[in-house]
Amino acid sequence: MDDIVQHEASFYSNAEIYWKEIPPTVDGMLGGYGSISSIDINGSKAFLQKFLGEGEGKTGRGCALDCGAGIGRITKRLLLPLFNTVDLVDVTQEFLDKAKAYLGEESKRVGNYFCSGLQDFVPESGRYDVIWIQWVIGHLTDDHLIKFLQRCQKALRPNGLVVIKDNVSYEGVVPDEVDSSICRDLEIVRSLVGRAGLRIIHEEQQMNFPKEIYQVHTLALR
Numbered sequence: 001m002d003d004i005v006q007h008e009a010s011f012y013s014n015a016e017i018y019w020k021e022i023p024p025t026v027d028g029m030l031g032g033y034g035s036i037s038s039i040d041i042n043g044s045k046a047f048l049q050k051f052l053g054e055g056e057g058k059t060g061r062g063c064a065l066d067c068g069a070g071i072g073r074i075t076k077r078l079l080l081p082l083f084n085t086v087d088l089v090d091v092t093q094e095f096l097d098k099a100k101a102y103l104g105e106e107s108k109r110v111g112n113y114f115c116s117g118l119q120d121f122v123p124e125s126g127r128y129d130v131i132w133i134q135w136v137i138g139h140l141t142d143d144h145l146i147k148f149l150q151r152c153q154k155a156l157r158p159n160g161l162v163v164i165k166d167n168v169s170y171e172g173v174v175p176d177e178v179d180s181s182i183c184r185d186l187e188i189v190r191s192l193v194g195r196a197g198l199r200i201i202h203e204e205q206q207m208n209f210p211k212e213i214y215q216v217h218t219l220a221l222r
């Protein structure tokens with residue numbers, strides 16, 4: 001991590017260069033593991049449903065933000081079916097350009113396509129019921145992740161949730177030179193969430209993924 005902080009500019013620019021070369025497809029989004037997309041989405045749906053609904057303390061279904069959205073794989077199958085409006089934010093303009101066609105008819109319920117790195121992005125205060133952050137935190141330094149989570153907390157509506165769903169390493173920080181990212185262990189992710197001042201409401205491991213990939217954990221925060 002110290003290395004990355006010293007070479008922060010190239011950590012971000014190398015990731016941008018990497019993603020610009022990736023085809024705007026579900027397989028591209030998932031590093032060749034397009035086949036696990038349905039298992040992923042179904043797991044996420046079951047996770048989110050626990051918090052949605054009518055009544056005291058339930059999370060609303062007005063507006064969601066898909067962070068590191070890519071072409072909108074999660075927006076299409078998880079967020080648009082559950083929320084009235086969805087905003088997308090991603091650093092790769094080519095993916096956002098593809099999103100409208102990929103989302104089809106339902107893209108009329110997309111509020112905004114924001115092209116920005118999450119390290120720079122300021123979500124609108126009080127706008128979102130759910131802020132979904134999947135398979136992208138490894139592209140942020142610790143400091144930027146903490147500050148982004150703090151901005152997300154301010155962007156929540158009452159009873160809103162920030163959800164992180166991501167790979168976790170067995171131990172420590174594992175760099176990936178290919179896409180210029182890192183994978184953190186679960187303890188490190190939890191501690192960054194704590195340093196950001198958010199509380200973990202619920203946590204689950206995604207089941208039924210291939211054995212050879214990282215474990216994937218989902219954390220609901222507010």
Ligand SMILES: C[S@@+](CC[C@H](N)C(=O)[O-])C[C@H]1O[C@@H](n2cnc3c(N)ncnc32)[C@H](O)[C@@H]1O
Nearest residue numbers: 019029068070073090091092117118134135139
């Ligand atoms: C592994 S893909 C995941 C896409 C989507 N979350 C999904 O699960 O289908 C990572 C995405 O993060 C985007 N990305 C990489 N670095 C980013 C950054 N610093 N800020 C915002 N998006 C970033 C890439 O353009 C890419 O769309």
